[in-house]
Amino acid sequence: MENLQHNETITQPKKVIEVNQLVKRFGHFTAVDHLSFEVEKGEIFGFLGANGAGKTTAMRMLCGLSKPTEGKGKVAGFDIEHQSEQVKKNIGYMSQKFSLYNDLKVWENIRLFAGIYGMNDNDIKEKTALLLEQLHFEKERNVLVKSLPLGMKQKLAFSVAIFHTPEVVFLDEPTGGVDPTTRRQFWELIYEAAEKGITVFVTTHYMDEAEYCNRVSIMVDGRIEALDSPHNLKTAFEAQNMDEVFQQLARKATRKAD
Amino acid sequence: MKQFLTFVKKEFHHIFRDHRTMLILIGMPIVEIILFGFAITTEVKDSKVAILDPSHDVATRHIIDEINANKYFNVVGYVHNSHDIQRVFKKGEASMVVVFEDRFYETLLHTGKAQIQVIADATDPNTATTITYYVNRIISNYQQTLMEKNKAPYQITPNIKLLFNPEMKGAYNFVPGVLGMILMLICAMMTSIAIVREKETGTMEILLVSPIKPIMIILAKMVPYFVISCFNLATVLLLSVYVLGVPVAGSLTGLILVSLLFIVVSLSLGLLVSTLTNTQLAAMLVSGMVFLLPVILLSGMIFPIENMPMWMQRLSDIIPAKWYIQAVKALMIEGLGIMNILKEVGILSLMTLVFTGISLKKFNVRLD
Numbered sequence: 001m002e003n004l005q006h007n008e009t010i011t012q013p014k015k016v017i018e019v020n021q022l023v024k025r026f027g028h029f030t031a032v033d034h035l036s037f038e039v040e041k042g043e044i045f046g047f048l049g050a051n052g053a054g055k056t057t058a059m060r061m062l063c064g065l066s067k068p069t070e071g072k073g074k075v076a077g078f079d080i081e082h083q084s085e086q087v088k089k090n091i092g093y094m095s096q097k098f099s100l101y102n103d104l105k106v107w108e109n110i111r112l113f114a115g116i117y118g119m120n121d122n123d124i125k126e127k128t129a130l131l132l133e134q135l136h137f138e139k140e141r142n143v144l145v146k147s148l149p150l151g152m153k154q155k156l157a158f159s160v161a162i163f164h165t166p167e168v169v170f171l172d173e174p175t176g177g178v179d180p181t182t183r184r185q186f187w188e189l190i191y192e193a194a195e196k197g198i199t200v201f202v203t204t205h206y207m208d209e210a211e212y213c214n215r216v217s218i219m220v221d222g223r224i225e226a227l228d229s230p231h232n233l234k235t236a237f238e239a240q241n242m243d244e245v246f247q248q249l250a251r252k253a254t255r256k257a258d
Numbered sequence: 259m260k261q262f263l264t265f266v267k268k269e270f271h272h273i274f275r276d277h278r279t280m281l282i283l284i285g286m287p288i289v290e291i292i293l294f295g296f297a298i299t300t301e302v303k304d305s306k307v308a309i310l311d312p313s314h315d316v317a318t319r320h321i322i323d324e325i326n327a328n329k330y331f332n333v334v335g336y337v338h339n340s341h342d343i344q345r346v347f348k349k350g351e352a353s354m355v356v357v358f359e360d361r362f363y364e365t366l367l368h369t370g371k372a373q374i375q376v377i378a379d380a381t382d383p384n385t386a387t388t389i390t391y392y393v394n395r396i397i398s399n400y401q402q403t404l405m406e407k408n409k410a411p412y413q414i415t416p417n418i419k420l421l422f423n424p425e426m427k428g429a430y431n432f433v434p435g436v437l438g439m440i441l442m443l444i445c446a447m448m449t450s451i452a453i454v455r456e457k458e459t460g461t462m463e464i465l466l467v468s469p470i471k472p473i474m475i476i477l478a479k480m481v482p483y484f485v486i487s488c489f490n491l492a493t494v495l496l497l498s499v500y501v502l503g504v505p506v507a508g509s510l511t512g513l514i515l516v517s518l519l520f521i522v523v524s525l526s527l528g529l530l531v532s533t534l535t536n537t538q539l540a541a542m543l544v545s546g547m548v549f550l551l552p553v554i555l556l557s558g559m560i561f562p563i564e565n566m567p568m569w570m571q572r573l574s575d576i577i578p579a580k581w582y583i584q585a586v587k588a589l590m591i592e593g594l595g596i597m598n599i600l601k602e603v604g605i606l607s608l609m610t611l612v613f614t615g616i617s618l619k620k621f622n623v624r625l626d
Contacts, residue, residue, distance in 0.1 A: 097463070099460055
């Protein structure tokens with residue numbers, strides 16, 4: 001458990017996510033068991049765990065979709081239990097399922113989500129032009145999203161999720177089913193976002209992606225079993241890569257995957 | 259508010275870009291009204307007629323010849339007593355029986371009055387009306403010629419009796435029925451599918467994580483279907499008045515108001531389905547099996563509710579379409595005013611409250 005108290009920096013940068021003894025029970029089943037961790041501004045935080053380890057439940061609580069049974073949590077400075085409306089305004093979210101509307105055009109999707117987050121028309125117009133230029137999507141502006149290739153869709157979905165410059169963006173297995181080249185490009189976007197100061201909270205099943213994170217937590221049976229930078233974790237577990245670290249920890253799991 | 263409008267626009271995009279669904283939504287009411295309308299009012303040809311003629315005199319023979327000569331009729335035989343009449347109808351040997359009284363011509367000449375009974379099988383009410391009307395014409399023509407020839411007033415009274423469906427139910431009744439069915443289908447089924455589709459594709463999750471309020475998401479989904487339903491209401495009413503000649507005998511305002519209320523009931527039902535199901539297929543099956551089928555079978559659209567066993571009548575009470583169709587019949591066909599449908603309006607309003615209440619509760623529970 002000593003990893004939980006790990007504090008890498010001496011100076012105190014802004015904490016964007018603070019979680020203290022967070023618990024979620026469904027009847028007698030404890031899905032999330034006394035979770036505590038902190039994530040700093042601009043950090044890329046990998047949230048790993050086998051299926052059924054409680055990742056999704058924890059993430060839903062952080063996004064204000066589900067109320068914790070016990071414990072406290074703050075996201076972007078707002079209490080996740082009592083200020084979920086404020087939390088929602090300050091986060092972005094992209095799920096493993098494709099999260100744009102297939103029957104809307106590229107610009108309409110951007111327009112819709114920007115509108116939902118309360119951006120004004122001028123800002124939307126300017127930023128849309130800029131975004132399409134950066135992604136080299138100018139030609140696809142008026143194309144229905146369903147006719148884009150998957151990699152392009154994922155990039156667009158991520159860009160839409162951070163379009164309103166949230167404090168944190170939650171990515172739930174964002175690269176599922178995407179080819180390695182596109183995955184690399186996708187991670188470049190993540191790095192760019194982090195450089196702009198957007199904190200990235202990402203779950204993934206790809207262990208090579210875990211290596212890209214600043215810090216990684218590994219959940220087993222509702223608890224965080226390890227939390228550190230990939231480098232430190234590999235040293236501590238005497239492992240060649242993150243996959244070996246993960247295997248050693250996941251083997252302890254008693255819970256079945258759902 | 260701007261957020262809401264952006265959202266409504268998005269919903270319209272979803273519908274307008276799905277050409278197949280669009281075609282169904284707009285085309286179905288038209289096709290259904292025309293199909294139902296013309297399937298029932300097809301031209302009557304070669305209707306089989308049986309004759310009961312105890313008189314066998316000049317007059318009866320003349321009328322029988324006239325009937326037989328008419329292109330719409332075909333005299334298939336004679337029956338000899340009233341018992342045979344039942345048999346002829348049951349076996350389907352004739353769809354009409356013309357019965358002359360005893361000593362027809364004699365009575366007519368002496369008293370100036372005589373009677374003919376026209377018995378028609380009214381299971382198909384439109385055919386029955388048409389053929390009895392034709393027979394009427396033939397009889398009054400004969401009466402006319404007789405009067406001119408003899409220079410004396412004669413009166414032959416055709417006594418029309420409709421078997422199996424004496425109240426002629428069904429003739430105009432399909433219009434309220436089709437209205438109820440279409441509105442139910444579009445509002446309940448389409449709304450539930452539209453909401454569940456977002457759950458299925460995962461976009462609902464994104465919306466729930468966003469600051470937009472769930473109630474806004476739902477209201478925005480309902481607006482387009484509300485608009486389309488109003489459009490369909492207009493189409494159906496215009497078609498039935500101008501193409502099928504079904505009049506709006508009572509209050510048009512009342513008819514529109516009760517229809518709007520029914521649209522709201524159906525929308526709330528659709529919302530309820532969407533909170534209970536997780537896939538489009540399930541939503542479609544639930545709306546189809548649990549709503550549409552009972553609407554067709556139990557709402558009185560096709561089968562008269564009065565003829566059902568008691569427990570089925572009670573069961574039909576919980577079907578919103580029953581009350582709507584009842585109200586529309588009162589306004590459209592019986593020519594009554596708004597004051598006469600207060601009961602139906604009350605029940606429909608109550609149903610809206612209950613459905614919306616349950617689904618909002620369910621929707622919130624699901625969030626946590």
